[in-house]
Amino acid sequence: MNVKKDFPIFENNEGLIYLDSSATSQSPKQVINAIADFYNKYKSNIHRGVYDLSEMSTELYEKSKEKCASFLNCNPQEIIYTKNATEALNLAAYSLTSDLKEGDEVLVTEMEHHSNFVPWQQLCKSRNLKFSVIKVNEDFTLENIENKITEKTKILALTHVSNATGSVNDIKEICKLANENNIITVIDGCQSAPHKKIDLKDLNCDFFAFSVHKMLGPMGLGILFGKEKLLEKLSPFLYGGDMIRDVRIDDTDFNDIPWKFEAGTPNVAAAVGFSAAIDYLNKIGMENIEKYENELKEYALEKLSEVEGIKIYKPKSQAGIISFNLYNNDKLIHPHDVSAVLNDKKIAIRSGHHCAQVLMDKLKVPATCRISFYIYNTKEDIDKVAEALKEARKVFN
Amino acid sequence: MSIYRENIMDNYKEPRNFGKLDSYNIEYSDQNPLCGDKVHIYLKVEGGKLKDIRYESEGCAISIATASILSEAIKGKNIEDIKNLERNDILDMIGIKLTPMRVKCAMLSLVAIKKGLNKNEA
Numbered sequence A: 001m002n003v004k005k006d007f008p009i010f011e012n013n014e015g016l017i018y019l020d021s022s023a024t025s026q027s028p029k030q031v032i033n034a035i036a037d038f039y040n041k042y043k044s045n046i047h048r049g050v051y052d053l054s055e056m057s058t059e060l061y062e063k064s065k066e067k068c069a070s071f072l073n074c075n076p077q078e079i080i081y082t083k084n085a086t087e088a089l090n091l092a093a094y095s096l097t098s099d100l101k102e103g104d105e106v107l108v109t110e111m112e113h114h115s116n117f118v119p120w121q122q123l124c125k126s127r128n129l130k131f132s133v134i135k136v137n138e139d140f141t142l143e144n145i146e147n148k149i150t151e152k153t154k155i156l157a158l159t160h161v162s163n164a165t166g167s168v169n170d171i172k173e174i175c176k177l178a179n180e181n182n183i184i185t186v187i188d189g190c191q192s193a194p195h196k197k198i199d200l201k202d203l204n205c206d207f208f209a210f211s212v213h214k215m216l217g218p219m220g221l222g223i224l225f226g227k228e229k230l231l232e233k234l235s236p237f238l239y240g241g242d243m244i245r246d247v248r249i250d251d252t253d254f255n256d257i258p259w260k261f262e263a264g265t266p267n268v269a270a271a272v273g274f275s276a277a278i279d280y281l282n283k284i285g286m287e288n289i290e291k292y293e294n295e296l297k298e299y300a301l302e303k304l305s306e307v308e309g310i311k312i313y314k315p316k317s318q319a320g321i322i323s324f325n326l327y328n329n330d331k332l333i334h335p336h337d338v339s340a341v342l343n344d345k346k347i348a349i350r351s352g353h354h355c356a357q358v359l360m361d362k363l364k365v366p367a368t369c370r371i372s373f374y375i376y377n378t379k380e381d382i383d384k385v386a387e388a389l390k391e392a393r394k395v396f397n
Numbered sequence B: 001m002s003i004y005r006e007n008i009m010d011n012y013k014e015p016r017n018f019g020k021l022d023s024y025n026i027e028y029s030d031q032n033p034l035c036g037d038k039v040h041i042y043l044k045v046e047g048g049k050l051k052d053i054r055y056e057s058e059g060c061a062i063s064i065a066t067a068s069i070l071s072e073a074i075k076g077k078n079i080e081d082i083k084n085l086e087r088n089d090i091l092d093m094i095g096i097k098l099t100p101m102r103v104k105c106a107m108l109s110l111v112a113i114k115k116g117l118n119k120n121e122a
């Protein structure tokens, strides 16, 4: 794969080695140009004007949804655009829990990003629901979910791929189990949708959320998929313009799905950028992307394990994310210090708790270093990281 | 240039005043929500002066070294003067240039000390 040239960030930051795509990915010029094009030629509000520009803008927005739907194998009316995955998950959490009864139970896991953990935790508190947490085993798999399910369990919210360790959950199997028990599934696809083919009909989950900025697209756009039948019944999250059908003094009728869930002016430019990102990804092919990242990961695991004092938190099945810590005579070199040394060599890696403090507690570390890959990374990038880690160890010797 | 200069590494490897005080009248613990660096400070205040200080901390070299350097600088000083310390005073003390994210690591111990002192007054 030789795509680095498409990404202006590397031209503008000579020598940059970017290994933090789990936090956000870089954008190719095709995406950046599409956004500039929108602002240069088509900017106008959607669903409002009958003049040409507004028609054009509306069409671009709806096209983006159609593209997204075919990318995920679902219907366009099942796609809600939000500002990021966090808002998408909050929408699902807020609206789904408002239909539950006191004492009903929501299940999440210890490996969730805070954005698929805190909303459920807090809403369960204020709505008197039971909040239960599925534990993570030593080998980063989840403890037996079936044992955690009770008659009261109504919602299961869990991540497809852990952003902190890269471990992968078998969503298809888990959703099958949940469906058999009439449990609504909410899947956090932030770390899967950018890197592997997602077929929502095949996964058969009820809700699926992710952020466009992590898949070559612009910031400011999150996606929530919900099954049509469930969205029809679900109450709205935000109120305002566009989401209404008829407003009277005493009450309001809401619009059809998905608009019922999209109050106010959406980020049309980001939707246009997303279309370009999907085109770009499709051109390479999601299967090829997954294969390429797996190769990189294998190579990186081999190279990193040569670094003395490294501890890799390595789940059995994993995606293009590697979480590790560096030790010197059993003393942890704090991930911040490791990434600061790497930064001096223009290598960008993530250090911290990765918005997964519950999981860090489990690993008994305050934080980890994390490298994550995307299509613009190369084996040379990994060689440089391995070298820099060896040097970091010398600095802290 | 690397921020891991000799004074930083020295204070990181052998932090001064590290540990817990046997007798103290103020304690406060704080953490940096962004990165999880933690500090727990113990202060002995008498007659408007900081008689003694110790701290337990867990974090990066910058946060530990700064706690060490700061503890030496303020021991025996007037409480009012300590309360007036600011970001630039800390950066002067440690003598390195930091990015905004790392300034937070450096500020952690001072912030905890100030919060502890203010809590004591309340």
Ligand SMILES: Cc1ncc(COP(=O)(O)O)c(C=O)c1O
Pocket (backbone or CB within 6 Å): A022, A023, A084, A085, A086, A087, A113, A115, A116, A159, A161, A162, A163, A188, A190, A191, A211, A222, A355
């Ligand atoms: C697994 C996971 N879930 C949710 C999020 C939140 O995404 P955003 O910050 O775009 O809302 C992230 C991003 O860091 C993530 O990695």
